[in-house]
Amino acid sequence: MTLRLRFWGTRGSIPAPGPHTVRYGGNTPCVEVRTEADWLVILDAGTGIRELGRSLVAAGNASGLAGDIYLTHAHWDHIQGIPFFAPIFHQGNHFTIWGSKTLKTSIDQVIRDQMSPVVFPVSFEELSARIDFGEIAEERHVGNGYEVTAFAVQHPGGALGYRFTETAGAAGGRDAHHVGRSFVYISDNELAADEAYGSPPDWRDRLVEFVRGATILIHDATYTAAEYERHRGWGHSTYEDAVALALDAGVEEVLLFHHRPERSDEEVDRAVAACQAMVAARGSRLRVTPAAEGMTVTV
Numbered sequence: 001m002t003l004r005l006r007f008w009g010t011r012g013s014i015p016a017p018g019p020h021t022v023r024y025g026g027n028t029p030c031v032e033v034r035t036e037a038d039w040l041v042i043l044d045a046g047t048g049i050r051e052l053g054r055s056l057v058a059a060g061n062a063s064g065l066a067g068d069i070y071l072t073h074a075h076w077d078h079i080q081g082i083p084f085f086a087p088i089f090h091q092g093n094h095f096t097i098w099g100s101k102t103l104k105t106s107i108d109q110v111i112r113d114q115m116s117p118v119v120f121p122v123s124f125e126e127l128s129a130r131i132d133f134g135e136i137a138e139e140r141h142v143g144n145g146y147e148v149t150a151f152a153v154q155h156p157g158g159a160l161g162y163r164f165t166e167t168a169g170a171a172g173g174r175d176a177h178h179v180g181r182s183f184v185y186i187s188d189n190e191l192a193a194d195e196a197y198g199s200p201p202d203w204r205d206r207l208v209e210f211v212r213g214a215t216i217l218i219h220d221a222t223y224t225a226a227e228y229e230r231h232r233g234w235g236h237s238t239y240e241d242a243v244a245l246a247l248d249a250g251v252e253e254v255l256l257f258h259h260r261p262e263r264s265d266e267e268v269d270r271a272v273a274a275c276q277a278m279v280a281a282r283g284s285r286l287r288v289t290p291a292a293e294g295m296t297v298t299v
Contacts, residue, residue, distance in 0.1 A: 003146070003166050003183065003299040004034040005216075009048020010291040012188070012222055012236070012258035013077050020264040025293025027051070028077040029187050029258065031218070035145035036166060040067030043162065043185050045097075048293065049081035056087055063092035068143055070098045070136075072187045073159035074110045082111060083120050093129035100150075101135040102158050108133040136160070142167065151210045153189035154197040155235035161186035163210060166299075183216040183299045184251075187258055191241040196233055211249035215299050218291065219245065221256035224271060243275045246286055253287040255297070 009027035017026035028046025035041070042049065056065060065087050071078055087093045099107025111133075115124040124131075140149045147167045150160045165182040190197070191204070200206075211217055222236035239256060246254035256275070259268060268290050275288045 002036055003164060003181075005183070005297040005299065006032040007048075007291050007293055007295045007297075008032060008052045009044075009046045009081075010257055010259055010293055011046075011077075011261055012220070014261050015047050016261035020266075021259075023265040023292060024259055024268050024290055026261075027293060028080065029072075030081060031185065033146075033164065037145045039144040039146070040065070041143070041146065041164070042067060042069040044072055044078045044187060045069055045082045045085065046077050046079075047081045047084075050084040050086075053084070053086035053088075057090075061087070063090045065090075065093045066095065068096050068098060070148070070162055071100075071107060072161070072185075073100065073155060073157060074103060074105075074107060075157065075188070078187070079111065079114060083115055083122065088127050088129045088131065091128040094132070095129060096132040096134050098134045098136050100152075100158055100160050101137040102152070104157075106133070107135070149210070151186075151207065153186055153207070154194060154199055154203070155188045155190060156233075159188050159235075161189060161207075161210070163214065181215040181299050182213070183218065184211050184214045185218045186211075187218070187220055188235055189220045189237055190233070190235045191237040191245060192228070192232070194233055208245065208248045211245065211251060214249070214251045216253050216255060216297065217242075217246050217249065217251045218255045218257050220258045221271075222258050222260045227260075239271045239275050240278065243278055243286070243288060246288075247279070247282060247284055251286065253289060255289050255291045257291045259290075 009030040027048035029044040030048030031043040033041040112124045147165045149163045153161045163184045219242040220237045221239045221242040223238045228238045272290050279286045
């Protein structure tokens with residue numbers, strides 16, 4: 001049993017197209033996940049979801065398409081692609097958008113406001129596809145051929161990390177059982193201690209247990225250590241902190257994600273090389289990989 005991932009957006013905060021971001025990409029977060037039964041799961045809906053939608057339509061999936069969209073939170077770079085996701089304009093398609101229960105404004109209202117006439121020419125009510133909304137907190141949820149567990153991470157306004165595992169039986173329903181390996185997706189998260197979040201003292205220990213044993217950890221690696229000193233409380237982690245979490249949790253591979261918009265491909269290369277040296281010094285076999293648009297991964 002496998003889960004197949006494809007990265008459509010790996011940049012953080014704002015799209016950053018240009019000659020210096022060609023290899024790792026300039027679109028904001030979006031990851032396509034396919035279960036063994038080919039059920040579609042989408043993680044975040046940044047500008048990368050536009051190209052995902054175009055590929056689905058080009059493959060003959062203009063209608064009759066269904067899937068789940070899990071948003072880690074509702075900041076612009078994680079929802080700004082939704083109005084440009086072509087399948088929502090085709091009748092016969094059906095998507096459920098999942099968001100955190102703890103948002104001050106429901107995810108339903110956030111998406112509708114994003115498409116209000118003041119800021120977008122096509123209203124939510126004009127969409128042809130059926131769009132449902134669901135709320136998720138720190139809990140286990142069984143979907144169509146997969147199981148997802150959420151964990152509250154440290155980010156202004158709140159955000160969730162997700163752990164996905166392949167399941168089998170009952171079409172992923174109530175009687176489904178865990179059979180596959182897992183991956184963890186944590187797009188925006190400040191790993192360094194910060195009292196502003198009000199996290200319990202054992203928050204990091206609980207996070208390590210949440211990640212523990214996953215095959216792959218996809219984690220925020222926005223800042224270098226020097227940059228972080230100027231951005232404490234902004235809700236993002238350093239390369240070193242992301243790798244340290246992966247080492248503590250015993251994962252096989254960490255994919256460094258949410259690249260800073262100013263970060264060039266060459267700067268990403270240097271940061272990854274430093275992380276690999278850090279892993280080697282620990283005597284670990286952890287693989288350190290920079291997430292890149294177009295990358296495909298099998299769990």
